[in-house]
Amino acid sequence: MSGREGAGPGAAAPAEERSCSWLNPWGFLVAALAIKTAFVTICLVVFLRGSQGPSQTLLWNGTEWSCVPSGAAGREEGWMCCPKGWRCFQDKCYYLPPDTMSWGDSEKNCTGMGSHLVVVNSKAEQEFLFTLGREAATDAYETKYYLGLAADERGRWRWxxxxxxxxxxxxxxxxxPNLLFAEKCAAIHIKGHTDSNTYYNWNNILCFTSCYRICELGAKFV
Structure with a gap:
Protein backbone atom coordinates (compact mmCIF):
# COMPACT_ATOMS: atom_id res chain seq x y z
CA MET A 1 0.00 0.00 0.00
CA SER A 2 1.37 3.41 -0.94
CA GLY A 3 1.82 6.29 1.52
CA ARG A 4 -1.06 8.19 -0.18
CA GLU A 5 -3.47 5.31 0.30
CA GLY A 6 -2.43 4.83 3.91
CA ALA A 7 -3.35 8.37 4.96
CA GLY A 8 -6.53 8.35 7.03
CA PRO A 9 -9.29 11.05 7.02
CA GLY A 10 -7.83 12.65 10.16
CA ALA A 11 -4.35 13.00 8.74
CA ALA A 12 -2.84 16.50 8.38
CA ALA A 13 -3.19 18.29 5.02
CA PRO A 14 -0.11 18.43 2.78
CA ALA A 15 2.31 21.21 3.67
CA GLU A 16 1.76 23.09 0.41
CA GLU A 17 -2.00 23.29 1.10
CA ARG A 18 -1.52 24.45 4.69
CA SER A 19 0.84 27.20 3.58
CA CYS A 20 -1.81 28.73 1.28
CA SER A 21 -4.82 28.51 3.60
CA TRP A 22 -4.48 32.18 4.67
CA LEU A 23 -4.70 33.49 1.12
CA ASN A 24 -8.33 34.62 1.48
CA PRO A 25 -9.33 37.06 -1.32
CA TRP A 26 -11.55 39.05 1.10
CA GLY A 27 -8.58 39.52 3.41
CA PHE A 28 -6.55 40.90 0.52
CA LEU A 29 -9.38 43.25 -0.46
CA VAL A 30 -9.81 44.67 3.06
CA ALA A 31 -6.06 45.14 3.47
CA ALA A 32 -5.77 46.85 0.09
CA LEU A 33 -8.63 49.24 0.86
CA ALA A 34 -7.14 50.11 4.25
CA ILE A 35 -3.75 50.86 2.69
CA LYS A 36 -5.35 52.93 -0.07
CA THR A 37 -7.43 54.96 2.43
CA ALA A 38 -4.38 55.67 4.58
CA PHE A 39 -2.36 56.70 1.54
CA VAL A 40 -5.05 59.06 0.22
CA THR A 41 -5.50 60.63 3.67
CA ILE A 42 -1.77 61.25 4.06
CA CYS A 43 -1.51 62.73 0.56
CA LEU A 44 -4.52 64.98 1.18
CA VAL A 45 -3.11 66.37 4.42
CA VAL A 46 0.33 66.90 2.92
CA PHE A 47 -1.18 68.59 -0.13
CA LEU A 48 -3.31 71.00 1.86
CA ARG A 49 -0.68 71.79 4.47
CA GLY A 50 1.91 72.49 1.80
CA SER A 51 -0.29 74.64 -0.43
CA GLN A 52 0.56 78.33 -0.51
CA GLY A 53 -2.23 79.80 -2.64
CA PRO A 54 -5.41 81.46 -1.29
CA SER A 55 -7.54 78.48 -2.34
CA GLN A 56 -7.09 74.96 -3.66
CA THR A 57 -9.11 72.33 -5.48
CA LEU A 58 -8.83 68.63 -4.70
CA LEU A 59 -10.53 65.35 -5.51
CA TRP A 60 -12.07 63.67 -2.47
CA ASN A 61 -14.19 60.51 -2.56
CA GLY A 62 -14.82 61.04 -6.25
CA THR A 63 -16.02 64.63 -5.76
CA GLU A 64 -14.09 67.79 -6.59
CA TRP A 65 -13.84 70.07 -3.57
CA SER A 66 -12.73 73.69 -3.34
CA CYS A 67 -10.97 74.78 -0.16
CA VAL A 68 -10.27 78.14 1.42
CA PRO A 69 -8.39 78.99 4.63
CA SER A 70 -10.60 78.09 7.55
CA GLY A 71 -10.03 81.49 9.17
CA ALA A 72 -13.11 82.59 7.24
CA ALA A 73 -15.13 80.34 9.54
CA GLY A 74 -13.45 81.58 12.70
CA ARG A 75 -10.86 78.80 12.93
CA GLU A 76 -7.19 79.49 13.43
CA GLU A 77 -5.60 77.22 10.83
CA GLY A 78 -6.32 74.59 8.20
CA TRP A 79 -8.76 74.58 5.31
CA MET A 80 -12.53 74.66 4.90
CA CYS A 81 -13.78 72.68 1.92
CA CYS A 82 -17.05 72.63 -0.05
CA PRO A 83 -17.94 70.67 -3.19
CA LYS A 84 -16.96 72.60 -6.31
CA GLY A 85 -19.77 74.92 -7.37
CA TRP A 86 -21.11 75.34 -3.82
CA ARG A 87 -20.81 78.59 -1.84
CA CYS A 88 -19.17 78.75 1.58
CA PHE A 89 -20.57 80.74 4.49
CA GLN A 90 -19.38 80.35 8.06
CA ASP A 91 -19.10 76.56 8.46
CA LYS A 92 -21.67 75.53 5.82
CA CYS A 93 -21.84 74.96 2.05
CA TYR A 94 -24.79 76.05 -0.09
CA TYR A 95 -25.94 75.13 -3.60
CA LEU A 96 -28.76 76.51 -5.77
CA PRO A 97 -29.67 73.94 -8.48
CA PRO A 98 -30.87 75.52 -11.73
CA ASP A 99 -34.17 73.63 -12.06
CA THR A 100 -37.49 73.76 -10.19
CA MET A 101 -39.35 71.06 -8.26
CA SER A 102 -42.00 70.49 -5.62
CA TRP A 103 -40.94 70.68 -1.97
CA GLY A 104 -40.82 66.90 -1.55
CA ASP A 105 -38.77 66.35 -4.72
CA SER A 106 -36.51 69.25 -3.73
CA GLU A 107 -35.68 67.60 -0.41
CA LYS A 108 -35.04 64.27 -2.15
CA ASN A 109 -32.75 66.00 -4.63
CA CYS A 110 -30.72 67.62 -1.85
CA THR A 111 -30.44 64.42 0.19
CA GLY A 112 -29.31 62.64 -2.96
CA MET A 113 -26.31 64.97 -2.94
CA GLY A 114 -25.55 64.24 0.70
CA SER A 115 -27.16 67.48 1.90
CA HIS A 116 -30.63 68.74 2.86
CA LEU A 117 -32.85 71.72 2.16
CA VAL A 118 -31.41 74.74 3.92
CA VAL A 119 -32.06 75.33 7.63
CA VAL A 120 -31.75 78.97 8.68
CA ASN A 121 -30.15 79.45 12.09
CA SER A 122 -29.33 83.16 12.27
CA LYS A 123 -30.02 86.59 10.84
CA ALA A 124 -26.54 86.60 9.27
CA GLU A 125 -27.32 83.37 7.45
CA GLN A 126 -30.69 84.73 6.31
CA GLU A 127 -29.00 87.82 4.87
CA PHE A 128 -26.44 85.65 3.08
CA LEU A 129 -29.19 83.47 1.59
CA PHE A 130 -31.17 86.50 0.47
CA THR A 131 -28.11 87.91 -1.31
CA LEU A 132 -27.29 84.52 -2.84
CA GLY A 133 -30.84 84.04 -4.06
CA ARG A 134 -31.11 87.53 -5.47
CA GLU A 135 -27.86 87.10 -7.41
CA ALA A 136 -29.19 83.91 -8.99
CA ALA A 137 -32.63 85.42 -9.65
CA THR A 138 -31.12 88.25 -11.78
CA ASP A 139 -33.99 90.31 -13.20
CA ALA A 140 -36.80 87.81 -12.67
CA TYR A 141 -39.93 89.48 -11.31
CA GLU A 142 -40.44 86.85 -8.64
CA THR A 143 -38.39 83.88 -7.50
CA LYS A 144 -38.96 81.40 -4.67
CA TYR A 145 -36.40 79.06 -3.10
CA TYR A 146 -37.60 76.24 -0.91
CA LEU A 147 -36.36 76.09 2.67
CA GLY A 148 -36.11 72.92 4.75
CA LEU A 149 -39.19 73.98 6.69
CA ALA A 150 -42.66 72.46 6.43
CA ALA A 151 -45.76 72.20 8.62
CA ASP A 152 -47.15 68.87 9.79
CA GLU A 153 -50.83 67.87 9.75
CA ARG A 154 -51.41 69.90 12.92
CA GLY A 155 -49.86 73.03 11.47
CA ARG A 156 -46.64 72.80 13.50
CA TRP A 157 -43.52 73.91 11.63
CA ARG A 158 -40.62 71.45 11.47
CA TRP A 159 -37.07 71.80 10.12
CA PRO A 177 -47.62 82.37 7.25
CA ASN A 178 -51.29 82.29 6.28
CA LEU A 179 -53.70 79.74 4.79
CA LEU A 180 -51.87 77.11 6.81
CA PHE A 181 -54.57 74.52 6.17
CA ALA A 182 -53.22 74.26 2.60
CA GLU A 183 -49.89 76.10 2.30
CA LYS A 184 -47.56 73.97 4.40
CA CYS A 185 -44.11 74.55 2.85
CA ALA A 186 -41.79 77.53 3.33
CA ALA A 187 -39.75 79.38 0.75
CA ILE A 188 -37.56 82.45 0.52
CA HIS A 189 -39.50 84.89 -1.65
CA ILE A 190 -37.46 87.36 -3.73
CA LYS A 191 -38.76 89.95 -6.17
CA GLY A 192 -35.78 90.60 -8.41
CA HIS A 193 -33.19 93.28 -7.69
CA THR A 194 -35.87 95.72 -6.53
CA ASP A 195 -36.54 93.70 -3.38
CA SER A 196 -34.81 95.36 -0.42
CA ASN A 197 -36.51 93.19 2.20
CA THR A 198 -33.33 91.36 3.16
CA TYR A 199 -34.55 89.64 6.29
CA TYR A 200 -38.29 89.14 6.40
CA ASN A 201 -39.09 87.43 3.11
CA TRP A 202 -40.32 83.92 3.94
CA ASN A 203 -43.61 82.84 2.46
CA ASN A 204 -45.66 79.67 2.98
CA ILE A 205 -46.89 78.10 -0.24
CA LEU A 206 -48.52 74.93 -1.60
CA CYS A 207 -45.99 72.11 -1.36
CA PHE A 208 -46.54 70.98 -4.95
CA THR A 209 -45.54 74.43 -6.27
CA SER A 210 -42.56 74.17 -8.63
CA CYS A 211 -39.80 76.31 -7.08
CA TYR A 212 -36.05 76.57 -6.94
CA ARG A 213 -34.30 75.29 -3.81
CA ILE A 214 -31.26 75.83 -1.63
CA CYS A 215 -29.30 72.77 -0.52
CA GLU A 216 -27.04 72.91 2.53
CA LEU A 217 -24.34 70.69 3.99
CA GLY A 218 -21.60 71.07 6.59
CA ALA A 219 -18.19 72.13 5.31
CA LYS A 220 -15.27 69.75 5.76
CA PHE A 221 -12.28 71.00 7.75
CA VAL A 222 -8.80 69.59 7.13
Whole structure:
Protein backbone atom coordinates (compact mmCIF):
# COMPACT_ATOMS: atom_id res chain seq x y z
CA MET A 1 0.00 0.00 0.00
CA SER A 2 1.37 3.41 -0.94
CA GLY A 3 1.82 6.29 1.52
CA ARG A 4 -1.06 8.19 -0.18
CA GLU A 5 -3.47 5.31 0.30
CA GLY A 6 -2.43 4.83 3.91
CA ALA A 7 -3.35 8.37 4.96
CA GLY A 8 -6.53 8.35 7.03
CA PRO A 9 -9.29 11.05 7.02
CA GLY A 10 -7.83 12.65 10.16
CA ALA A 11 -4.35 13.00 8.74
CA ALA A 12 -2.84 16.50 8.38
CA ALA A 13 -3.19 18.29 5.02
CA PRO A 14 -0.11 18.43 2.78
CA ALA A 15 2.31 21.21 3.67
CA GLU A 16 1.76 23.09 0.41
CA GLU A 17 -2.00 23.29 1.10
CA ARG A 18 -1.52 24.45 4.69
CA SER A 19 0.84 27.20 3.58
CA CYS A 20 -1.81 28.73 1.28
CA SER A 21 -4.82 28.51 3.60
CA TRP A 22 -4.48 32.18 4.67
CA LEU A 23 -4.70 33.49 1.12
CA ASN A 24 -8.33 34.62 1.48
CA PRO A 25 -9.33 37.06 -1.32
CA TRP A 26 -11.55 39.05 1.10
CA GLY A 27 -8.58 39.52 3.41
CA PHE A 28 -6.55 40.90 0.52
CA LEU A 29 -9.38 43.25 -0.46
CA VAL A 30 -9.81 44.67 3.06
CA ALA A 31 -6.06 45.14 3.47
CA ALA A 32 -5.77 46.85 0.09
CA LEU A 33 -8.63 49.24 0.86
CA ALA A 34 -7.14 50.11 4.25
CA ILE A 35 -3.75 50.86 2.69
CA LYS A 36 -5.35 52.93 -0.07
CA THR A 37 -7.43 54.96 2.43
CA ALA A 38 -4.38 55.67 4.58
CA PHE A 39 -2.36 56.70 1.54
CA VAL A 40 -5.05 59.06 0.22
CA THR A 41 -5.50 60.63 3.67
CA ILE A 42 -1.77 61.25 4.06
CA CYS A 43 -1.51 62.73 0.56
CA LEU A 44 -4.52 64.98 1.18
CA VAL A 45 -3.11 66.37 4.42
CA VAL A 46 0.33 66.90 2.92
CA PHE A 47 -1.18 68.59 -0.13
CA LEU A 48 -3.31 71.00 1.86
CA ARG A 49 -0.68 71.79 4.47
CA GLY A 50 1.91 72.49 1.80
CA SER A 51 -0.29 74.64 -0.43
CA GLN A 52 0.56 78.33 -0.51
CA GLY A 53 -2.23 79.80 -2.64
CA PRO A 54 -5.41 81.46 -1.29
CA SER A 55 -7.54 78.48 -2.34
CA GLN A 56 -7.09 74.96 -3.66
CA THR A 57 -9.11 72.33 -5.48
CA LEU A 58 -8.83 68.63 -4.70
CA LEU A 59 -10.53 65.35 -5.51
CA TRP A 60 -12.07 63.67 -2.47
CA ASN A 61 -14.19 60.51 -2.56
CA GLY A 62 -14.82 61.04 -6.25
CA THR A 63 -16.02 64.63 -5.76
CA GLU A 64 -14.09 67.79 -6.59
CA TRP A 65 -13.84 70.07 -3.57
CA SER A 66 -12.73 73.69 -3.34
CA CYS A 67 -10.97 74.78 -0.16
CA VAL A 68 -10.27 78.14 1.42
CA PRO A 69 -8.39 78.99 4.63
CA SER A 70 -10.60 78.09 7.55
CA GLY A 71 -10.03 81.49 9.17
CA ALA A 72 -13.11 82.59 7.24
CA ALA A 73 -15.13 80.34 9.54
CA GLY A 74 -13.45 81.58 12.70
CA ARG A 75 -10.86 78.80 12.93
CA GLU A 76 -7.19 79.49 13.43
CA GLU A 77 -5.60 77.22 10.83
CA GLY A 78 -6.32 74.59 8.20
CA TRP A 79 -8.76 74.58 5.31
CA MET A 80 -12.53 74.66 4.90
CA CYS A 81 -13.78 72.68 1.92
CA CYS A 82 -17.05 72.63 -0.05
CA PRO A 83 -17.94 70.67 -3.19
CA LYS A 84 -16.96 72.60 -6.31
CA GLY A 85 -19.77 74.92 -7.37
CA TRP A 86 -21.11 75.34 -3.82
CA ARG A 87 -20.81 78.59 -1.84
CA CYS A 88 -19.17 78.75 1.58
CA PHE A 89 -20.57 80.74 4.49
CA GLN A 90 -19.38 80.35 8.06
CA ASP A 91 -19.10 76.56 8.46
CA LYS A 92 -21.67 75.53 5.82
CA CYS A 93 -21.84 74.96 2.05
CA TYR A 94 -24.79 76.05 -0.09
CA TYR A 95 -25.94 75.13 -3.60
CA LEU A 96 -28.76 76.51 -5.77
CA PRO A 97 -29.67 73.94 -8.48
CA PRO A 98 -30.87 75.52 -11.73
CA ASP A 99 -34.17 73.63 -12.06
CA THR A 100 -37.49 73.76 -10.19
CA MET A 101 -39.35 71.06 -8.26
CA SER A 102 -42.00 70.49 -5.62
CA TRP A 103 -40.94 70.68 -1.97
CA GLY A 104 -40.82 66.90 -1.55
CA ASP A 105 -38.77 66.35 -4.72
CA SER A 106 -36.51 69.25 -3.73
CA GLU A 107 -35.68 67.60 -0.41
CA LYS A 108 -35.04 64.27 -2.15
CA ASN A 109 -32.75 66.00 -4.63
CA CYS A 110 -30.72 67.62 -1.85
CA THR A 111 -30.44 64.42 0.19
CA GLY A 112 -29.31 62.64 -2.96
CA MET A 113 -26.31 64.97 -2.94
CA GLY A 114 -25.55 64.24 0.70
CA SER A 115 -27.16 67.48 1.90
CA HIS A 116 -30.63 68.74 2.86
CA LEU A 117 -32.85 71.72 2.16
CA VAL A 118 -31.41 74.74 3.92
CA VAL A 119 -32.06 75.33 7.63
CA VAL A 120 -31.75 78.97 8.68
CA ASN A 121 -30.15 79.45 12.09
CA SER A 122 -29.33 83.16 12.27
CA LYS A 123 -30.02 86.59 10.84
CA ALA A 124 -26.54 86.60 9.27
CA GLU A 125 -27.32 83.37 7.45
CA GLN A 126 -30.69 84.73 6.31
CA GLU A 127 -29.00 87.82 4.87
CA PHE A 128 -26.44 85.65 3.08
CA LEU A 129 -29.19 83.47 1.59
CA PHE A 130 -31.17 86.50 0.47
CA THR A 131 -28.11 87.91 -1.31
CA LEU A 132 -27.29 84.52 -2.84
CA GLY A 133 -30.84 84.04 -4.06
CA ARG A 134 -31.11 87.53 -5.47
CA GLU A 135 -27.86 87.10 -7.41
CA ALA A 136 -29.19 83.91 -8.99
CA ALA A 137 -32.63 85.42 -9.65
CA THR A 138 -31.12 88.25 -11.78
CA ASP A 139 -33.99 90.31 -13.20
CA ALA A 140 -36.80 87.81 -12.67
CA TYR A 141 -39.93 89.48 -11.31
CA GLU A 142 -40.44 86.85 -8.64
CA THR A 143 -38.39 83.88 -7.50
CA LYS A 144 -38.96 81.40 -4.67
CA TYR A 145 -36.40 79.06 -3.10
CA TYR A 146 -37.60 76.24 -0.91
CA LEU A 147 -36.36 76.09 2.67
CA GLY A 148 -36.11 72.92 4.75
CA LEU A 149 -39.19 73.98 6.69
CA ALA A 150 -42.66 72.46 6.43
CA ALA A 151 -45.76 72.20 8.62
CA ASP A 152 -47.15 68.87 9.79
CA GLU A 153 -50.83 67.87 9.75
CA ARG A 154 -51.41 69.90 12.92
CA GLY A 155 -49.86 73.03 11.47
CA ARG A 156 -46.64 72.80 13.50
CA TRP A 157 -43.52 73.91 11.63
CA ARG A 158 -40.62 71.45 11.47
CA TRP A 159 -37.07 71.80 10.12
CA UNK A 160 -35.80 68.87 8.07
CA UNK A 161 -32.78 68.40 10.35
CA UNK A 162 -35.07 68.37 13.42
CA UNK A 163 -33.69 71.64 14.73
CA UNK A 164 -36.22 73.35 17.02
CA UNK A 165 -38.45 75.83 15.21
CA UNK A 166 -38.66 79.14 17.10
CA UNK A 167 -41.32 81.49 15.73
CA UNK A 168 -39.60 84.57 17.21
CA UNK A 169 -36.44 83.72 15.23
CA UNK A 170 -38.20 83.13 11.90
CA UNK A 171 -38.13 85.56 8.97
CA UNK A 172 -41.70 85.54 7.63
CA UNK A 173 -42.98 88.35 5.46
CA UNK A 174 -45.60 90.53 7.16
CA UNK A 175 -48.87 88.60 7.22
CA UNK A 176 -47.19 85.23 6.70
CA PRO A 177 -47.62 82.37 7.25
CA ASN A 178 -51.29 82.29 6.28
CA LEU A 179 -53.70 79.74 4.79
CA LEU A 180 -51.87 77.11 6.81
CA PHE A 181 -54.57 74.52 6.17
CA ALA A 182 -53.22 74.26 2.60
CA GLU A 183 -49.89 76.10 2.30
CA LYS A 184 -47.56 73.97 4.40
CA CYS A 185 -44.11 74.55 2.85
CA ALA A 186 -41.79 77.53 3.33
CA ALA A 187 -39.75 79.38 0.75
CA ILE A 188 -37.56 82.45 0.52
CA HIS A 189 -39.50 84.89 -1.65
CA ILE A 190 -37.46 87.36 -3.73
CA LYS A 191 -38.76 89.95 -6.17
CA GLY A 192 -35.78 90.60 -8.41
CA HIS A 193 -33.19 93.28 -7.69
CA THR A 194 -35.87 95.72 -6.53
CA ASP A 195 -36.54 93.70 -3.38
CA SER A 196 -34.81 95.36 -0.42
CA ASN A 197 -36.51 93.19 2.20
CA THR A 198 -33.33 91.36 3.16
CA TYR A 199 -34.55 89.64 6.29
CA TYR A 200 -38.29 89.14 6.40
CA ASN A 201 -39.09 87.43 3.11
CA TRP A 202 -40.32 83.92 3.94
CA ASN A 203 -43.61 82.84 2.46
CA ASN A 204 -45.66 79.67 2.98
CA ILE A 205 -46.89 78.10 -0.24
CA LEU A 206 -48.52 74.93 -1.60
CA CYS A 207 -45.99 72.11 -1.36
CA PHE A 208 -46.54 70.98 -4.95
CA THR A 209 -45.54 74.43 -6.27
CA SER A 210 -42.56 74.17 -8.63
CA CYS A 211 -39.80 76.31 -7.08
CA TYR A 212 -36.05 76.57 -6.94
CA ARG A 213 -34.30 75.29 -3.81
CA ILE A 214 -31.26 75.83 -1.63
CA CYS A 215 -29.30 72.77 -0.52
CA GLU A 216 -27.04 72.91 2.53
CA LEU A 217 -24.34 70.69 3.99
CA GLY A 218 -21.60 71.07 6.59
CA ALA A 219 -18.19 72.13 5.31
CA LYS A 220 -15.27 69.75 5.76
CA PHE A 221 -12.28 71.00 7.75
CA VAL A 222 -8.80 69.59 7.13
Missing amino acids: VDRSPYVAAEAFWKPGE
